[in-house]
Amino acid sequence: MRALRILFTKELNATLTSPIGYTVAAVFLLVLGYTFSLTLFVTKVANLQYIFHQMYVLSILLVPVLTMRTFAEERRSETLELLLTAPVRELSVVLAKYAATLTLVLGIFALTLIYAAILGRYGEPDWGPIYAGYLALALHASLLVAVGLLMSSITESQVVAAALSIGAFLMLWFADSVSYLLPPPFDSFAINLSLIGHFKPMVSGSVFLSDIGYFVTASMLALFLTTWGLAQR
Amino acid sequence: MSDQQGSNDLPAEDTSFLHNLLEPLQSLDWINLGWFAGVVFALAALFAAGLKVPARLAFASRIASATLVVTAAVAVTILANVALFRHDAHLDLTHEKAFTPSAEAREVVRRLSERVEVVYFYQKQNEAARALGAMLRQLERLNGNFRVRLIDADQNPALASSQGVRTYNSAVLRLDERRVEVITTDDREIALGVLRLLRTRDVVICFASGHGQYDIDNFEFHTHFEGAHNHSHDASGTGLVLMEQHGLGRLRRAIEKLGLVARKVSFATGQPIPDDCAAMVEANPRTRYSPGETDVLRRYLERGGSAMFLIEPDYALDESIAALLASAGIAVRDGVIVDPTEHYFTDEQMIAVSRYGSHPATRGLALSFYPGARPLEVLPAPGVKVTPLAASSADSYVIANRLGDQTKAKSGPRAPQIIALAAEGRLNGTAAAAFRLIVAGDADFASNSFFPYLANSDAVLAGLAWLTREERAPAIKPPVEVLPTVSLTGEQMRGIFLVTVLLIPGLIAFAGSAMWWWRR
Numbered sequence: 118m119r120a121l122r123i124l125f126t127k128e129l130n131a132t133l134t135s136p137i138g139y140t141v142a143a144v145f146l147l148v149l150g151y152t153f154s155l156t157l158f159v160t161k162v163a164n165l166q167y168i169f170h171q172m173y174v175l176s177i178l179l180v181p182v183l184t185m186r187t188f189a190e191e192r193r194s195e196t197l198e199l200l201l202t203a204p205v206r207e208l209s210v211v212l213a214k215y216a217a218t219l220t221l222v223l224g225i226f227a228l229t230l231i232y233a234a235i236l237g238r239y240g241e242p243d244w245g246p247i248y249a250g251y252l253a254l255a256l257h258a259s260l261l262v263a264v265g266l267l268m269s270s271i272t273e274s275q276v277v278a279a280a281l282s283i284g285a286f287l288m289l290w291f292a293d294s295v296s297y298l299l300p301p302p303f304d305s306f307a308i309n310l311s312l313i314g315h316f317k318p319m320v321s322g323s324v325f326l327s328d329i330g331y332f333v334t335a336s337m338l339a340l341f342l343t344t345w346g347l348a349q350r
Numbered sequence: 351m352s353d354q355q356g357s358n359d360l361p362a363e364d365t366s367f368l369h370n371l372l373e374p375l376q377s378l379d380w381i382n383l384g385w386f387a388g389v390v391f392a393l394a395a396l397f398a399a400g401l402k403v404p405a406r407l408a409f410a411s412r413i414a415s416a417t418l419v420v421t422a423a424v425a426v427t428i429l430a431n432v433a434l435f436r437h438d439a440h441l442d443l444t445h446e447k448a449f450t451p452s453a454e455a456r457e458v459v460r461r462l463s464e465r466v467e468v469v470y471f472y473q474k475q476n477e478a479a480r481a482l483g484a485m486l487r488q489l490e491r492l493n494g495n496f497r498v499r500l501i502d503a504d505q506n507p508a509l510a511s512s513q514g515v516r517t518y519n520s521a522v523l524r525l526d527e528r529r530v531e532v533i534t535t536d537d538r539e540i541a542l543g544v545l546r547l548l549r550t551r552d553v554v555i556c557f558a559s560g561h562g563q564y565d566i567d568n569f570e571f572h573t574h575f576e577g578a579h580n581h582s583h584d585a586s587g588t589g590l591v592l593m594e595q596h597g598l599g600r601l602r603r604a605i606e607k608l609g610l611v612a613r614k615v616s617f618a619t620g621q622p623i624p625d626d627c628a629a630m631v632e633a634n635p636r637t638r639y640s641p642g643e644t645d646v647l648r649r650y651l652e653r654g655g656s657a658m659f660l661i662e663p664d665y666a667l668d669e670s671i672a673a674l675l676a677s678a679g680i681a682v683r684d685g686v687i688v689d690p691t692e693h694y695f696t697d698e699q700m701i702a703v704s705r706y707g708s709h710p711a712t713r714g715l716a717l718s719f720y721p722g723a724r725p726l727e728v729l730p731a732p733g734v735k736v737t738p739l740a741a742s743s744a745d746s747y748v749i750a751n752r753l754g755d756q757t758k759a760k761s762g763p764r765a766p767q768i769i770a771l772a773a774e775g776r777l778n779g780t781a782a783a784a785f786r787l788i789v790a791g792d793a794d795f796a797s798n799s800f801f802p803y804l805a806n807s808d809a810v811l812a813g814l815a816w817l818t819r820e821e822r823a824p825a826i827k828p829p830v831e832v833l834p835t836v837s838l839t840g841e842q843m844r845g846i847f848l849v850t851v852l853l854i855p856g857l858i859a860f861a862g863s864a865m866w867w868w869r870r
Contacts, residue, residue, distance in 0.1 A: 134869060139862025143855045150850030158843055163834040208401065228854060235846055240836035245443030293475065301505040308474055309431065322444035323481065326386045330434035334393055338427040341397040342420060348401060349416070 120205040124213030132221050137186070141179050142225045148175060153232050163240035165232060169250040169320040172229065173313070176254070176261055177290065180222060181282035184265025185275040187214045188347075192273035207347045211340060215266055222258045226251070246322035253319035256332035257312070261286060263339035270343045286312070382439035389437075393430045397423070440484055451485045455541035462495040466525050466544055471503040471510045473518040478535035482519075485537045523547050530609075539607075546609025553610045553818050556627035557598070560616040562636030564797055566602040567614075596794070598633055600801045601810060608811070610818075617643040623650040629786075629817035630657040634793035635665060644670035651678070652776075654783025656817035660793035663724035678773045679731030680789050685748040687723050687767045687791070688759070692743040694719040699752065701769060703740040709772055711788065711816040712739050716805040722752070724791035725767040734775030739788070740809075741766045770809075772816070788813045 132138050152171050191197035200210060230251075236242040261282075268281040293311035296304040308314060315328040403419055442449040451459075470486060472479035483500045490498040503510045503518055513522050515531070521540055523530045525547045532543040557566050602612045615623060615630070620642055623630060630650065639647075651657065651674075659675075661667065663686045675682060687701055694700040700721045706712035718740070725748055728736045746767045749759045770790040777785060794800055796810045838846070 134865060136862050136866045139858055139865065143859040143862060146858060147851065147855035150852075150855060154843075154847045154850050157836060157846070158838070161835045161837065163836045228858075231850065231854060235850075236836065239838060239842065241834050243445040243834060245445060249443045296475070297504075301502075304505070305474070305502070306428075309435070317477065318449075318481075321448075322442065323449040323484075324441040324443060325438055325484070326382060326440075327431070327435045327438040330386060330390065331431060333390055334427050334430050334434075337390075337393060337397060338423055341400060341423055345401055345403070345419060345423075 121209045121213055124205065124209055125216050128213050128217035129220060132183075132217050137182060138221050141182055142228070145175055145179055145225055146228055149229060149232075153229075157235075163236045163242040165236070165242075165247055165250055166320055168229070168232060169254060172226065172254055173257060173316055176222070176258060177286040178283065180258065180261040181265055181268075181279040181286070183218055183221060184262055184269055184282060185279040186269070187218060187266055188270040188343075189273050189275045189278040193275075201347060208344050211266065211344045211347065215262060215340060218266070219259060219262045222262060223255060226254055226258065243322070246320065249322050249324050250320040252324070252329075253316050256319075256329060256336075257316055259336045260312075260332045260339070263336040263343070267339045267343045267346075270346055379439035382437045385437035386434060386439070389430050389433045393426065396426055440488070449481055449484070451489050451537045452541070455485075455489060455537045456492060458541040458544050459489045459492050459496045462493050462544070464525055464548070465495045465497065466523060466547060467497045467499070468521055468523050468540065469499045469501060469513065470521045471501050471506075471513070471515045471518070473504065474502050476519060476535070479519045482535045482537060482540075486540065489537070489540075542607055542609070549609050552626070553628045553820070554624075554626050555605055555610055555612050555814060555818070556615040556623065556630045557602075557612060558617065558630060558632040558635070559614045560618045561639070562634075564633040564793060565597040566599060566612055567597075596797045596799055598631075598797060598801075600798045601796055601807075604801075604807060604811060605814070610814075617646045620646065622646060623655065625653070628656065628819075629814055630655060631660070631814075632657065633660045633796060634662050638666065639668040639671050641668075641670040644668065644674055647671075648674050648777065651785035651787070652778070652781040652783075654781075654785060656786040656819075657788075658813060658817060659787070659789040660796055661724065661789070661791060662793050663722055663791065675787075675789065676729050677731060677734075677777055678775075678785070678787050679729050679734045679736035680771060680773055680787070681727040681729050682789065682791065683725040683727055683748070685724060685750055686752055687725055687742050687746055687769065688749055688756070689742040689746040689767075691745040694721075697721070699723075701742045701746075703742075703769065706740055707738045707771075709737045709739055709816075711772055711813045712809075713812070715808055715812065718805040718809045719795065719800070719803075720769050720790070720792040721794045721800060722792060723767075723769045725769075726771055726789060726791050727768065728771065731773075731775070733779075734773055734777075736771055736773045738768045739770040739772055739813075740790075741768045772813075786817050786819075788817060 149168060149171060153165075153168050156167050188197060191200065201207065233242070233247050236247075237244075264285055265278075265282045268285065269275075269278040272278050272281070289310065289312045291311070293308045293314055296307040299307055309331070315331045318325060319328055400419065400423060404415075440449070468486060470479075470483060472483055474480065486498045486500065490496055501509060503515070503520075510516075510520075515522060517533050519533060519535055521532045521534065521543065523532065523540070523543045528547055530543045530547045532539050534540065557563070559565075605612050610628075613627075615627065617623070617639075623646060627650075630647075647657070661682055663684075667682055672682065686699055688698050689701045690698050692702045692704070694702045700719055701723055702717060702719045704717045706715055720740070723742075726738075728738065744766050745764050747759050747762055747764050748767060749756050769792065770788065773785075773787040773789075775784055790796075795806050801807050801810065
């Protein structure tokens, strides 16, 4: 546990001193702030559903930028072998990188709480869907970061890692659209594989345990494969 | 005492906040929550064990071993999700409980004493259909007599076809040999379907025809003109879109949704009104009755019939009908009511009614409005109980016609004017049974143009429920959802824009630049 804490602190420091995180956060918040204010001024509706969907899409494009360097950079600079031969378990290495990147992503998401505060200040929003929306975003981010780490762990090129991640996220996003072409039970499988299918009900305030389970178990699968893959080296 | 005092000191909002927070948790299915924790824990344990698997299994090559491990990991994850899906639990966090069955639907299901089976053929891609499926599962847990099967219509086309289902999102409700099909994604429609299924006899509402009355077969929507740039209800529009006469199409559809039967009847042939007419509706007659036709109606009421008369101000009532109504304790007066106090928008002749007489037909009614109504009066009638249902305010007065000089009427005496009333009793000593009668000095309020607005539909349907002696049936109304809105001044808008678009991203960019400078 101590090794995990030390590795986490090291990873978080590396993340916070890298300009990538700030660039991603600034772009993310600029686009969201613009969308939020214009949507609020036009519709005058006190909810964040549209913003949550915007955050969902932006996360798919921006999280790979944050995860691409986690293992790929270490492989390219040949520090990964050094790390893996140190007296720490592969699981600790993976969990530390995962927790540090997820903390950064959730930190960026936390800055958007200002939108909820504005709605609370000037209106009477329905808080239930807002709580559920942030839960959905956190789970979504957890899955994206885990898959991003997996992609970064199989290549030493950051660009390839980012491209693989975006490809995987887009495939998961649109997984349900091929269900029409598939025979049962594969069509149900395709529908339930869809990211948006599990995300959308939650941001509207309808929380199913199975939707939470999808994000949790898929994150666990990605983390397991990353750890097992590293352990085989 | 001190505890009591302490709780009294708490602001009301604190209690409601706590209640709002705890309410979803109380409704949570803790057994399935246990399943969730168990499945996630089991998966974590399996993965932890999986990390011990060597890179190359003894019986396979390295690539085959990796493929096997990855396949096994994906498979157990899928199985875990199947288990979670089969033991799912739902939490509705919306204030309006938009994803929870309505109170009316829950009440209908709770009351079920016979086994009703619902097979819902839904389309999996349709979010609303999936939401209704989840609501049906919630309803199923309320009463063992309510059994639900959810079937993907795309996966089971043969089954759908064998049940006579041709459309997505169709619910087939069965009780013994009886069957009702409802095409919907709304739980209230399912509840209405259950009510129709439980009805053991056809309740027929007969609509009088032959005197130019409002038709029940016309378009649902009101007459209007559609211009290039606007929508209007007069001839100022530039293009004619639809020009059907006003009618009762919307009322007929509402009646049929409730499982009642709407039918037209005519008195012109002199044939008696059929006994299966649970209520007879005379909506806005345009030509006068003959004495023979009035006799047909009288005999129907003497047999214990029920009738609803909706009479517009410009209709000259036949003497025989006036006499029949007088024997039921009702007089229909001439003129148009003007109410300077209680009216809808700025039209003083569009009477708004928010307080009603105490009667089963007015129980729980909200605001309704009557565009152009004539006054009614209660007459003494032995053996008949007459109840005013709706009246204008005490500031009201009556004008002879809408276009004439109103100076005299305005300065004259003012008093509440009765707009609608109900009568019940025996028409005379020889009558076989007690009649029920509702008379309104207006017909427009029930027409397509005004039926859906405010509580007008409730007023008409509650009246019919009383006339058909089903006033105790549950009332199911469509939901009214209102989105929470924000009103901002120009200064507030500028402030929000500056903070969200410039300040926060700017601060992050500044922090990034400072970090880069410091590390440089």
